[in-house]
Amino acid sequence: MDAAMSSAVSGLLAESTALSNISNNLSNSQTTGYKSVSTTFTSLLTELTNSSTYTSGGVSASARQNVLAQGTITSTSVTTDMAISGAGLFAVTTSLTAGQTYYTRNGAFDTDSTGNLYLSGTNYYLEGYSVNSGTASSSLSVVNIESREIDPPVATSTYSLSANFPAAAQNDLGTISYTTTSTPSTTEHLSAVYVQTGSDSAAGTTTYEVAIDAANGTTITDGTGTSGSQLLYSVTVDSAGAITAVVDMATNTTTTTLPDITPSDASTISLSTNYTSWSSFATAVGTGFSQTKSMTIYDSLGVSHAVSVTYTAAGDNKWLMTVKSASDGTLVDSNGSSVSSYSYEVSFNSDGTYSGITSLGTGETNAGGTAGSAPISSTGGPEISAIWTDGAAPTTGTSAVSMFIGSSGKSDGLSQYSSSSSTAVSITVNSYSQDGVREGTLSSVAVSSAGDVVASYTNGNSVTIYKIPVVTFANENGLTAMSDGVYSESLSSGGAVFNTAGEGASGTIEGGALESSTVNTTTEFANMITTQQAYSAASQVISTDKQMFTSLMQAIA
Template sequence: MSLMGAINSAISALYAQSQALSNISDNLANSETTAYKSTDTSFSSLVAGSGSSSSGGVTATTSSNITEQGLLVASSSSTDLAIEGDGFFVVSNDTDGGQTYYTRNGEFEVDEDGYLVNDGYYLMGWATDSEGDVIGGTSESSLVAIDIDSVKSSVDATSEVSFQANLPADAAVGDSFETTFEVYDSLGTSSTVSVTWTKTAENTWSMEVGDPELSSSGETIGTSSTDIIEIVFNDDGTLASTDPSPAEFSITGWTTGAADSTISLDLGTVGSADGLSQYASDDTDPDIEIQQITQDGLAYGSLTSIEISDDGSVTAFFDNGEERVIYKIPVATFANANGLTELSDGVYARSSASGNSTLHEAGEGGAGTINGGWLEASTTDTSEEFSSMLSAQQAYSASSQIMSTASDMFDTLLDAVR
């Protein structure tokens, strides 16, 4: 190797170690960046010429281990997300289905328009129906920007009322008691319905349902059927029968404009005391003891919060007690994820090296699970980076010393010629 060969090798080493230091600098700068994937520098030897005149050198190549799993760290925000395992979130730079990108950075927040967004990238998902099933298939063309504000509460008319109560066995025949329960019409209007319980014979009671009234004003807003329900108990206090069976009543003529209602009354299991029972109250003034009355209707509600489960289901919670899955967040995988093109903000674009994405429901088909309320930490190991920095510094200094020595040798040669 000639002096020029030595200088060429030293120059290539200076460039390669500069590149290594640049990568180290990036890694350290992003040691606290969510889902940042550290880059490595690989060195390869160069040989120019042949035989005794051949000279060497080095080249540096930067590689990013995009598939490396970072540590999951708990977050205080339910919209922060982390993938545990393989895969990426699908994001777009436009709510109307613009260019598709991929990221592991799950620092999403709800913007002023109700979209889940991170640094201008909108989280994409599949819309679901009332049963939580994906609408329109699980392809990329079915993805939409997740819009929390677009989700509205549903209303449900009351279709069943369940009773857990004890009718006093020591009540006198002809004694009557009154209780109330709440029902909703098909438009979500709440009203109060009264029930008159009358002991008509030993172990026998009648149940008569009143008209629905507004709780606030007492205004009657519908007409209940006037059929009286007969309830018979066994001599051990358990329910023997109801007539009709099953017990039910109807409400017609809602002044709210709602559809007519038919409401079944769950009074318990025959031969059991899991609903209505008849036991002595041991009270000088016996009364009905209500343990619980429940109904399945819902008023219109406002969204209070969302929760994201490990299968990517986005569940909305409303202040009326309703909860339902509104979106499914997919996980995108690639045949060669390390071939993705890296962009700013922890975002990647697919390339010919990575191939096209395959979308999965989280936790299926080799895709990772989604953790709501967690974030993936940077994969930078600061102690390792400092060690690499010292190595790069030493190699850079040695290469610069070679150039200085070669320069001195050239000066010696020139002096000999003079």
């Protein structure tokens, strides 16, 4: 009877333990990251005589953890909330310096008054690896957002440009339109002034071509009586500026010879033609098309500067690229002289791909007698070299802005192809980029699946400032449970292994989300009924044992 009584009492104690676990589970059914605990029962023996005879010792009960049971992950509006999908725990500590590390599945982290991320409602702080200039620290520290409140300015070091220069600009830089209204069959005279801008550096004979195209069924008749829909004339000017001949290229006959003129004189070529009302004629405009683009770069203080670059058609497959200083800075040429501008000759291959650049002289000579020229970067491209008036570090020498405008024989930067547009001839900028930024202030924080804490700033920069590890153990269920949903390492759990989220056996991190409790209330109520029945049965054993003992005492008396 003593054994029966002892077994029954142990049963009551075991079922009390089970009921306690059930109660704790139900109490934490809404606790973030909580893992439901089950009860394991183990039989006890006080004496074993043989395989068929033993003295019962009752039962013992113990709580069984399921630390890695996956709870439902629900999105929240808090960007610092985190949930682990898969195996692993977060690392937390109670010390802002070098304290002991604990572990939790609860990812409800808030920011305290000094910018530290802490487990909401507790004194545990989230730990991670700080990242500076893309390199992560090798030691854990408390994740602090406020320490990265400011994103410092970065001076521009590279500038990449992708653009198409119109091939038509070499021979067709514009249109001169003649619009007339007259009675049909009336013969009239048309006149135009053709102007060539710029100057030639060497003496010689220059030939210009002028094309006149008919429209709306117009018939054009030149001075020799030859009619057609198009007339092409070649005008030759010698080195002294005299027009020596005007040749009708369509009939290859000389139509007239004009007297010598000086470069400042205007010459008129009169053509007679028959036309219909409201007709127009166009001529090709020669070399000289020019267009200016602005590029923005940043100095060491984060101040932006607009640098003007003018591109001018300079002949077959050649363009002049002229860089002009901004009002808040002065350009510096290859020998260190301050200049207002410097130029490069940009060349293209016959297939429209980029060929290369040639640095042109600036006309400045330093004290050593070295002639200055437009600076060339170490990669062979143009360079923006300047001194700023705002006190920023000079953008010169190794700090100059290196421009990438293409690889020789490729169209990965500048190109020269005909435009498909029917609008005016223009340089088309496809894309441009530069690596400088102004100072920015923190605007938001997000956490990636790999555990990267990414800070976004008002200057458009997004920078990884911390990496949150996912910690795994050989036996997570062997961890020692503590208050606040926190666990500590034990001999049974094995040592902590710090992993990058998503690598190996570790789970990934979902930012702006929380993991729900794994408690199933339906299951817990069912377990409660079973526990109640077992407890009642143990109570009945005690009652029966008592009656049997009473009967024995009465028999003895």
